Amino acid sequence: MATLHSGSLQRWLLSLPPVEYALQQVRELLIGSLKCGPIPQHIAFIMDGNRRWARTHHVETVEGHHMGFEALAKVLEVCYKSGVEYVTIYAFSIENFKRSKYEVDGLMDMAKTKLVQMSQHGELFDRYGAAVRILGDRSLVRDDVLEQVDKAVEMTKDNGSAVLNVCFPYTGREEIVHSIRETVKDYSSAPPEKRKEKRPFSETHIQRNIRKGSQLESLAEEQEMPAEPPVAETASMPSSDAENTSVSEQDLDSSSHLAHPPSSQTSLSPSPDLQPSSRLDLYAQKKSSSRSKSPHLPDPENISAETLTRNTYINCPPPELLIRTSGVNRLSDFMLWQVHENTECKFIDCLWPEFNLWKFLPALVEWQWSQKKAMNGNGGERAKAA
Amino acid sequence: MVAPQQAREVRTAQLSAQERERILKPYLPKTNQGATHQQRHKQRIRPVIRRTIHSLLFAIIHLIFSIYIRIRQAYHAVLGQLLAVLYYHHRTPELIKRDVSGLTKVPKHLSLILDRRESLLDDVCESAAWSACAGVSMLSIYEKTGILKHSLPHLHRRIERTMTSYYGNSPNKPSISLRAPHLPSYSPPTSPDPSINGHDGVSSQRPHLTILLIDASDGRQTLVDLTKTLAEMSQHGKLSPSDISSKLIDAEITESVMGEPDLLILFGAKIVLEGYPPWQARLTEIYHVQDHAGGVGYHVFLRALRKYGQAEFRVGR
Numbered sequence: 056m057a058t059l060h061s062g063s064l065q066r067w068l069l070s071l072p073p074v075e076y077a078l079q080q081v082r083e084l085l086i087g088s089l090k091c092g093p094i095p096q097h098i099a100f101i102m103d104g105n106r107r108w109a110r111t112h113h114v115e116t117v118e119g120h121h122m123g124f125e126a127l128a129k130v131l132e133v134c135y136k137s138g139v140e141y142v143t144i145y146a147f148s149i150e151n152f153k154r155s156k157y158e159v160d161g162l163m164d165m166a167k168t169k170l171v172q173m174s175q176h177g178e179l180f181d182r183y184g185a186a187v188r189i190l191g192d193r194s195l196v197r198d199d200v201l202e203q204v205d206k207a208v209e210m211t212k213d214n215g216s217a218v219l220n221v222c223f224p225y226t227g228r229e230e231i232v233h234s235i236r237e238t239v240k241d242y243s244s245a246p247p248e249k250r251k252e253k254r255p256f257s258e259t260h261i262q263r264n265i266r267k268g269s270q271l272e273s274l275a276e277e278q279e280m281p282a283e284p285p286v287a288e289t290a291s292m293p294s295s296d297a298e299n300t301s302v303s304e305q306d307l308d309s310s311s312h313l314a315h316p317p318s319s320q321t322s323l324s325p326s327p328d329l330q331p332s333s334r335l336d337l338y339a340q341k342k343s344s345s346r347s348k349s350p351h352l353p354d355p356e357n358i359s360a361e362t363l364t365r366n367t368y369i370n371c372p373p374p375e376l377l378i379r380t381s382g383v384n385r386l387s388d389f390m391l392w393q394v395h396e397n398t399e400c401k402f403i404d405c406l407w408p409e410f411n412l413w414k415f416l417p418a419l420v421e422w423q424w425s426q427k428k429a430m431n432g433n434g435g436e437r438a439k440a441a
Numbered sequence: 442m443v444a445p446q447q448a449r450e451v452r453t454a455q456l457s458a459q460e461r462e463r464i465l466k467p468y469l470p471k472t473n474q475g476a477t478h479q480q481r482h483k484q485r486i487r488p489v490i491r492r493t494i495h496s497l498l499f500a501i502i503h504l505i506f507s508i509y510i511r512i513r514q515a516y517h518a519v520l521g522q523l524l525a526v527l528y529y530h531h532r533t534p535e536l537i538k539r540d541v542s543g544l545t546k547v548p549k550h551l552s553l554i555l556d557r558r559e560s561l562l563d564d565v566c567e568s569a570a571w572s573a574c575a576g577v578s579m580l581s582i583y584e585k586t587g588i589l590k591h592s593l594p595h596l597h598r599r600i601e602r603t604m605t606s607y608y609g610n611s612p613n614k615p616s617i618s619l620r621a622p623h624l625p626s627y628s629p630p631t632s633p634d635p636s637i638n639g640h641d642g643v644s645s646q647r648p649h650l651t652i653l654l655i656d657a658s659d660g661r662q663t664l665v666d667l668t669k670t671l672a673e674m675s676q677h678g679k680l681s682p683s684d685i686s687s688k689l690i691d692a693e694i695t696e697s698v699m700g701e702p703d704l705l706i707l708f709g710a711k712i713v714l715e716g717y718p719p720w721q722a723r724l725t726e727i728y729h730v731q732d733h734a735g736g737v738g739y740h741v742f743l744r745a746l747r748k749y750g751q752a753e754f755r756v757g758r
Contacts, residue, residue, distance in 0.1 A: 084494070084495070084498060085498070085502075087491065087494075087495045087498075088494070088495040088496070088497075088498035088499040088502060089499065089502075090495065091495055091496045091499035092499060092503070172461070175461075227719070227723065228687050228690075228691075228720065228723060229687060231664065231690070231719070231720060232685060232686065232687045232690055235664070235667070235668045235671065235685055235690065236682050236683075236685045238668050238672065239668065239671045239672045239675045239680075239682045239685060240675075240682045242672035242675070242676065243672060243675035243676050243682065352676050355668075355669040355670075355672035355673045355676070356669065358665055358668050358669050358672060359665060360661045360662070360664075360665050362665075362668075363661075363664065363665060363668060384726055384727045384728060384748075385724055385725065385726055385727065386722055386723065386724075386725075386727070387723075387724065388723045388724065391719040391720065391722060391723060392661075392719050394714065394719075395660065395714040395716060395717050395718070395719040395722055396714065396715065396716050397713060397715075398713065398714070399711055399712065399713050400712040400713070400714075400727070401712070402712070402727075420502060420503070420506050421506070421510070423503070424503065424506055424507065424510060425711065427503075
């Protein structure tokens with residue numbers, strides 16, 4: 056308690072109107088002048104040290120988190136005013152659920168309160184033009200919090216000038232797993248219909264034309280696709296001769312049948328519950344019907360790092376700068392996929408509630424400096440050598 | 442203890458939404474509404490003045506900062522030189538052992554990020570020797586381009602030679618096995634098998650160091666390859682997407698590349714991972730020396746181990 060009040064004189068001085076006004080002007084001036092140089096497009100923060108701060112100041116852990124939130128508000132203001140487009144914060148790790156129930160509940164309540172306040176001040180938030188995005192495993196969040204989350208996201212989604220990514224139940228590994236899972240899902244189901252609808256040509260029609268042409272010329276090509284010609288004609292008819300027809304019917308007339316491939320699939324298998332085995336059957340039949348690859352399923356060889364990036368939660372360029380407070384030199388499972396390439400990590404030795412403009416500016420200026428040095432790299436190297 | 446929190450809650454509860462907005466108003470960025478003629482004139486002049494002030498201040502800040510950073514760099518360079526002199530290994534395993542003797546823990550799996558430069562092979566050999574002396578059992582060396590993977594036997598011979606220069610022909614000389622993901626492991630053909638000559642118990646105590654060489658393709662590309670395999674399996678109906686879990690991927694990645702390192706040492710001036718495998722970097726302690734420009738130095742290695750072992754770093758012994 057004593058430590059909280061010992062700074063009260065200093066705080067009283069700082070809160071005097073003229074002093075406060077002057078400080079505000081200085082801040083504005085600094086931010087304005089920093090804007091003259093390069094500014095990172097995306098900054099990520101690991102807000103570590105709230106609990107330790109609370110412990111050293113002998114207050115409740117939840118109070119530490121409150122102070123952390125206030126520090127965050129100040130830092131966000133600096134970021135957006137200086138022109139950072141994306142800010143990503145590590146608000147809550149999936150691992151944090153292992154903490155005491157009291158603390159987790161406290162954090163959840165705080166998140167809810169802040170979100171409620173945010174939705175009350177909708178138009179004020181709009182003035183900064185920041186859209187809030189919540190990233191992470193939603194299934195782990197309490198329903199009442201989730202409701203407020205959705206409200207806040209919905210309210211700010213039209214703001215275009217800046218984005219605040221809040222990683223809330225998040226871990227970097229979970230994100231990679233999520234991305235892989237989504238990619239696998241994408242690649243094991245038929246591609247979306249819209250991609251095919253755009254084209255004015257029907258595959259059936261083209262094939263029919265080819266067949267006509269080949270019938271006129273010779274019958275040599277028929278050996279290469281033996282199953283297709285009769286199927287194409289019976290495509291509109293009810294499938295008379297069992298599985299083979301409906302399979303290659305899918306193959307051929309994909310545009311019209313994409314809407315209900317599952318139904319045709321279940322018609323094949325005796326029990327619809329056995330999804331994997333029926334799909335296996337389907338695949339075997341497709342293989343047997345003289346086609347090595349099904350045109351329905353995209354080729355997994357097309358998966359690239361970009362595919363995985365697209366399926367991550369964080370939908371923006373990787374951060375240029377990652378700042379972690381509290382002097383711990385670990386990533387702690389944060390943004391592993393985005394951060395491991397060209398991001399510069401900074402581990403700052405101060406607890407998050409104490410993090411403010413004056414701690415943030417040196418990091419930013421140093422980044423600008425190294426950026427400038429990289430730009431005229433030769434000059435910088437020569438200066439260093441001299 | 443709970444009092445300030447309650448007080449705060451009461452205070453916030455008392456303020457209505459409008460009151461809060463009123464308090465916040467002066468801190469918000471200005472809107473361009475309702476400007477009179479005079480204000481519009483000001484709006485033309487003021488930004489010019491403001492921009493001049495800003496760029497002037499920007500120049501001043503960066504001037505001061507560059508002076509500051511040069512001093513800092515010089516300080517770190519001197520400190521680095523000093524430590525390099527004070528802590529030199531003299532190619533003596535006993536000295537290295539003594540340097541790490543006070544540590545509470547030594548990383549089991551140590552990882553290094555090395556740059557591609559002329560002395561790369563020497564860097565690998567030296568750091569392998571230091572790690573072996575310090576009692577590290579697994580050393581993974583990340584080099585972005587993968588040039589190290591080209592010739593495992595050659596590199597193994599070089600490391601073996603360096604080890605000999607450290608240990609001589611002592612029976613404690615650690616055995617080295619060198620491997621890279623997706624390449625067959627290169628184990629020492631000359632090293633005696635412990636089961637063959639385990640007669641005096643010395644050879645069975647002989648420490649072993651596994652060196653793993655990784656490059657940029659073992660990071661993202663491995664995960665992409667894994668996804669391809671999983672997608673194919675899913676297409677064949679051998680796997681459902683819900684089977685994909687952190688555990689499964691961790692098992693696969695650990696087997697095909699490596700597990701999580703305990704400590705990662707960077708020899709650059711700033712912390713940039715340069716494509717280091719993302720999956721494994723989760724909880725790894727990352728160490729670098731600020732403004733370090735001296736390449737792979739023993740003192741950096743030692744400082745990293747000391748930081749990891751939570752030991753105080755004293756200048757002088």
